[in-house]
Amino acid sequence: MFYRKISDSLEIRLSVPQFAEELFKLTDRNRQFLKQWLPWLDYIESADDTRSFINTQLLRFAKGEALHISIFYKDKLVGVAGLNEIDKVNSIGYLGYWLGEEHNGLGIMSQVVTELIKVSADYYKLQRIDIRCATPNAKSRAIPERLGFTHEGTLRRAEKVYDQWFDHEVYSHLIN
Template sequence: MKITIDNELALRTVAIEDAQAVFALTDASREYLREWLPWLDFTKEVADSKAYIESCIAGFEAQSSLSLVIIFRHEIVGIAGFNAINPSNKTATVGYWLSKDAQGHGIMTKTVKALMHYAFEELQLNKVEIRAAVGNVKSRAIPERLNFTIEGTIRDAEWLYDRYVDHVVYGMLAKEWQALL
């Protein structure tokens, strides 16, 4: 699957062939990403990225998740998609990360906007959530920029290496999204 956003930016289903590029990107941004992502210490070699991609493919085949590489100017710069899709409740949870060097181009805002369109138009979902650590200002800026509603805070939602962090839960309903278009 491929979603073309503009002449510089596209999303594509992650593939096994991406393992080397995804690992290299992860490794190059390791310290930057580690501040808010709990899996960096478990991604130590290409085989770890390959195993991650295999789980992404299994999730896609089961229709329980969707992981896409973010391609900017013909290079993979991050991952975005639906960490969980619940067909019974017609909901999904968005997750994303972007390399440090790719920041500042509006990539993630455009990416999440494209994911919202896909969720509501193609998957016919009713609600999309984004959860971000309270202190993760950059990640929280995306749903805030796209007019998501803050639905609450989950205390001690995630273990982040040496401490728990609270998550802010953002939600967007299909009818709210349509009203914004």
């Protein structure tokens, strides 16, 4: 199983069905916080929904199409991240992430994204990582900005989150 220890208190693990209950509880506790930026929360109503999502991601992982990881901080599941899509033809990974509200601002995600860049280069031989964030989502945008990603531009009306359209800021990091 995929597992990386980042520090004494932080590790990432391949998301597996055994994490479904804990991940659902985290999602449910943070539903209002996450709903600002993520359009899929109404589709996750139970641990079974989370388990089904994880199983789909495992199939995509087996095909080399995606990598969905669970983030553990002090042995507690606190969020997820990963390559939501791997474009094999162009060697590009599209990276996404979220943390429970109580774990924002601790530097967790910057460390996780840094580790995922290494994984992208070492295991997937990607040449580029893209991160797209809703323009008003300052906390999410701070990650690629802090890590030295290049701001490529703004995609207008890139995503509808419930009843609101958001522009996306596009960031890229070239590997090698």
